[in-house]
Amino acid sequence: xxxxxxxxxxxxxxxxxxxxxxxxxxxxxxxxxxxxxxxxxxxxxxxxxxxxxxxxxxxxxxxxxxxxxxxxxxxxxxxxxxxxxxxxxxxxxxxxxxxxxxxxxxxxxxxxxxxxxxxxxxxxxxxxxxxxxxxxxxxxxxxxxxxxxxxxxxxxxxxxxxxxxxxxxxxxxxxxxxxxxxxxxxxxxxxxxxxxxxxxxxxxxxxxxxxxxxxxxxxxxxxxxxxxxxxxxxxxxxxxxxxxxxxxxxxxxxxxxxxxxxxxxxxxxxxxxxxxxxxxxxxxxxxxxxxxxxxxxxxxxxxxxxxxxxxxxxxxxxxxxxxxxxxxxxxxxxxxxxxxxxxxxxxxxxxxxxxxxxxxxxxxxxxxxxxxxxxxxxxxxxxxxxxxxxxxxxxxxxxxxxxxxxxxxxxxxxxxxxxxxxxxxxxxxxxxxxxxxxxxxxxxxxxxxxxxxxxxxxxxxxxx
Numbered sequence: 001x002x003x004x005x006x007x008x009x010x011x012x013x014x015x016x017x018x019x020x021x022x023x024x025x026x027x028x029x030x031x032x033x034x035x036x037x038x039x040x041x042x043x044x045x046x047x048x049x050x051x052x053x054x055x056x057x058x059x060x061x062x063x064x065x066x067x068x069x070x071x072x073x074x075x076x077x078x079x080x081x082x083x084x085x086x087x088x089x090x091x092x093x094x095x096x097x098x099x100x101x102x103x104x105x106x107x108x109x110x111x112x113x114x115x116x117x118x119x120x121x122x123x124x125x126x127x128x129x130x131x132x133x134x135x136x137x138x139x140x141x142x143x144x145x146x147x148x149x150x151x152x153x154x155x156x157x158x159x160x161x162x163x164x165x166x167x168x169x170x171x172x173x174x175x176x177x178x179x180x181x182x183x184x185x186x187x188x189x190x191x192x193x194x195x196x197x198x199x200x201x202x203x204x205x206x207x208x209x210x211x212x213x214x215x216x217x218x219x220x221x222x223x224x225x226x227x228x229x230x231x232x233x234x235x236x237x238x239x240x241x242x243x244x245x246x247x248x249x250x251x252x253x254x255x256x257x258x259x260x261x262x263x264x265x266x267x268x269x270x271x272x273x274x275x276x277x278x279x280x281x282x283x284x285x286x287x288x289x290x291x292x293x294x295x296x297x298x299x300x301x302x303x304x305x306x307x308x309x310x311x312x313x314x315x316x317x318x319x320x321x322x323x324x325x326x327x328x329x330x331x332x333x334x335x336x337x338x339x340x341x342x343x344x345x346x347x348x349x350x351x352x353x354x355x356x357x358x359x360x361x362x363x364x365x366x367x368x369x370x371x372x373x374x375x376x377x378x379x380x381x382x383x384x385x386x387x388x389x390x391x392x393x394x395x396x397x398x399x400x401x402x403x404x405x406x407x408x409x410x411x412x413x414x415x416x417x418x419x420x421x422x423x424x425x426x427x428x429x430x431x432x433x434x435x436x437x438x439x440x441x442x443x444x445x446x447x448x449x450x451x452x453x454x455x456x457x458x459x460x461x462x463x464x
Contacts, residue, residue, distance in 0.1 A: 021293070025289045058269075072113065077404045084434060099407060120244055122177045147165060277301050360402070378417050383447065
């Protein structure tokens with residue numbers, strides 16, 4: 001049935017669906033709570049708490065993602081690999097917001113497109129793991145699954161999954177959202193003053209001069225427009241900002257899945273933009289079952305082992321009506337594999353005529369371990385995967401509509417390479433991540449500039 005003839009306004013996306021229907025399916029990457037009664041009590045408590053986002057914010061994001069699908073916007077999605085409770089403080093949150101604002105400024109200036117800004121925060125407190133247990137010196141304990149589940153200390157008490165941590169995660173997500181909204185509404189994102197976004201520790205960066213030149217050009221352009229019009233240009237003192245997280249812990253997501261007045265269907269009100277991770281994207285699994293029934297725009301991580309027919313079946317399940325802005329595919333192949341693994345997927349989705357937003361995650365497919373025992377990512381591989389992905393989309397006649405990055409505004413040394421050419425020995429100086437390595441501010445800004453340079457080399461994008 002052609003997309004324009006499909007019913008896009010059913011009573012529910014799936015009449016046979018309910019917020020708890022995922023419980024009839026196999027749920028991977030879920031902790032085993034020792035007290036089922038306490039888990040149920042915590043869920044009841046969460047269900048009574050206020051939501052973190054609103055349905056109209058969710059629908060506004062869906063519209064912007066639909067425009068990104070058409071090449072009229074570009075998505076920047078970024079933040080911590082896994083938030084932790086200790087980092088819920090004003091300095092960490094404002095620095096994270098600063099780096100995303102600066103990156104979006106570079107992209108807006110270079111791509112000549114509005115940027116959809118989505119943070120990986122205010123809910124990214126749970127993480128999938130490759131193993132259920134961890135062993136040290138002959139002792140085996142449950143693996144650390146993020147602060148929403150258990151604690152990182154290697155003790156039996158710390159590693160017991162505790163459902164009360166979901167309440168703590170909600171509280172810290174709410175505080176994060178409140179502070180971000182206050183900053184934005186208070187003029188923190190004012191384009192009249194992008195110099196407010198500087199992070200002092202990178203004033204001596206090799207990139208600083210290029211960035212300051214760009215800031216100056218934008219400031220002159222704003223002043224020119226206001227002089228020409230004789231009035232202040234509106235909507236430059238604030239930006240739209242949305243949140244996202246991997247909806248891994250389904251009891252938590254279920255508690256915030258609600259119906260709202262004057263809207264049909266169900267919304268996950270814990271975040272604007274939830275996604276399914278690569279380890280939990282099985283078509284018959286609990287996470288796919290949960291996601292098929294919510295009205296939020298959603299995303300799926302797509303790895304190198306996904307076959308084209310499998311991806312098409314997943315698209316049919318999650319977006320059967322081909323709704324604009326509904327489904328994004330976040331591809332994380334790895335720089336050595338992307339040229340082989342991505343084109344068959346692009347061709348299959350294009351031939352099937354499905355409407356998706358293609359996003360590049362150049363982080364997760366490029367993780368490696370160093371000789372001194374650190375998990376890291378090479379900056380050159382991250383940049384290479386992005387650049388190759390742009391080229392592959394042009395060759396396929398499709399469009400890369402965004403990037404998904406793990407980054408921080410802190411002065412960390414977790415990824416090697418970049419403008420300062422960090423090496424393995426530098427990782428020892430400021431490696432702070434409890435799970436995956438992140439780009440620091442300087443490397444993040446360099447990635448934004450690399451995206452602009454790559455797009456400038458390409459012909460105008462082909463309409464998909």
